[in-house]
Amino acid sequence: METTTYDYDYDNYSDDPATLVAPCNRDVDNYVGAQLSVLYYFMFLFSLFGNGLVLTIIYRFEKMTTVTNILLLNLVMSSLIFMSSLPFLGVYMQLSNWIFGKVMCKIVGTVYYLGFYSSVLFLTLLTFDRHLAVVYSLSTSRIRNQSYAFVSCFVVWLISSLACIKPIILHTTFSNYINNNTYCQEYPGDYPSIDVSQLRISGFYLQLLLFFLFPLTIIVYSYIRIAITVISSKLVTRFKTVKLVFIIVLLFFICWTPFNIVLLIHNGSANCEQAQRRSYALHITRNFAYIYFCISPIFYTFVGKKFQTYFQQLIMKHFPQLKKYFRSSQYSQTNTSTKSTPY
Template sequence: METTTFDYSDEPYTPVAPCSGDGDNNLGAQLSVLYYFMFVFSLLGNGLVLVIILRFERLNTATNILLLNLVLSSLIFMSSLPFVGVYMQLSNWIFGKVMCKVVGSIYYLGFYSSVLFLTLLAFDRHLAVVYSLGTSRVRGRGYAVVSCAVVWLVSGLACIRPMILHNTFINNFERKTLCDEYPGDLPGINVEQLRTSGFYLQLFLFLIFPLAVIIYCYIRITITVMSSKIVTKFKTVRLIFIIVFLFFMCWTPFNIVLLMHDEATDCQEQQKLGYALQITRNIAYIYFCISPVFYTFVGKKFQNYFRQLLVKRFPILKRHISVSQPSRNYMSTKSTPNEL
């Protein structure tokens, strides 16, 4: 959502031209068409993952519970994109004050929780591979439920700031309704302190901490796999590299540009960062859209489940698709390096 500087005083004043954000706003309006495609793809892809988990897997293992919550957080995040897309194309919020706060809140709730669930999945696979912890108490259902509850609680608390600051207000220069963080003062609230705390919260809790945990976990996983005698270890290491590389390339630039944009004071700098923000935002959204599908279908087990669904729905494909029938006891067991 765009941030532009306006004069909101009720007193008579001589209009002063704000720092124009027309260029990056127009770019954002053009790119926002992708939001509808991402929403549909996420709905179909994450819906498929949800069907496979609920139909073939048992929700008594940490990995399945974390995957389920990652899917839900991704769907929550993606549900806000159609509203944001319409807003960016019209440059006018038409859904009312309540929906402004609701959409802003679920946007950040899905965003924050997706980051933390991706971090938890990396840590869970680290436990499974490095310490060979399968369905032990450490990675049992209780551990997963408590971890997910903590993620939702932390993400919900982090949404208090946007819930308070997000509001509808009139652009005095174009007389359009905006839905964004209110740039003025709010009665009884130290807005500056709230914005500063939000900046550092996002910097440390939703950028530095997840990156540090994910890098550490996948380095340990790579070392463990390379030191083993697994025949497919090089394929596994390549897959680990792709996971980490995609996470870095899609998620980190957006967060860095977002933090820089919030702190920019020079008009020219704001405009340049505005263009960068529009582009990196879409790259990050694409990652959050595909991450549950990617994390699920890299495993041979889930690929087999998908083939089973295809064969059952379209029997004519049975002669072209090979499907194995794993036993129920095999399902939801310890993660092996080859199933990363």
């Protein structure tokens, strides 16, 4: 994951304007980032609607006593926490100037990373728990209880909060004496009594290992085991389930891998041209990673037949004229299922 929110070039920053060296001109790639940041508002609204719908269905039809619902609720909360920072970041990227003050800079930066880290871990935890439920359904039935769910959620929030220490320390506002703009990101200079360089390096590898490689390994392993179990169980709907598993893993790869590859290619000093190329790539791949945050809680929820039924009941209650359509759709699905031959 990205160690700084934005990619403005302040390697030559100095508190003394007399010794300030002219920075690399990043107007073009920052302009591209500003245009793409318009998507942040749509992501925020879509996430607000989608996650709100998930919360409504859980509140109306489900009980908060099952492990899946507890984990899903925390995933929705972490996704909403992360998405709440995007409107502020969208304004920031479009203006290339932070207008919300130093306190809000700290708050938005902390919310951004807390939501980012916790969403990754809750996605991983939810996937691993689904793997336990499918592959070891009987042997783990006693372990998968409310205590297990609450302890797991507490550990995720604790790890995510500890991982935010670096951005909390380094994330602040500072001014550029050349264009008189105020920026809100990791301070490019040094702090007294803090090894900033070592802190940045350790933060980068923490994000790479704990919030990308580890989740990727767990998710791929879990879904491979789920696919093997479903195929070997000879269920009628096995092919649809395996196809769904493949789509989930593929989405994770598409949305997350390019972003982390770009970060891994270069993490340190670079000349102006290299920094510009990297910035273009980050602007594009970052948006793919954010899209996964938008769709993941909804995707994990509505793949289940039970939640699809709840959604239809909710729609029919508020739009009675659609009852005929949903009933005909249910009849068609039932008829198709009846004609299917077992394998």
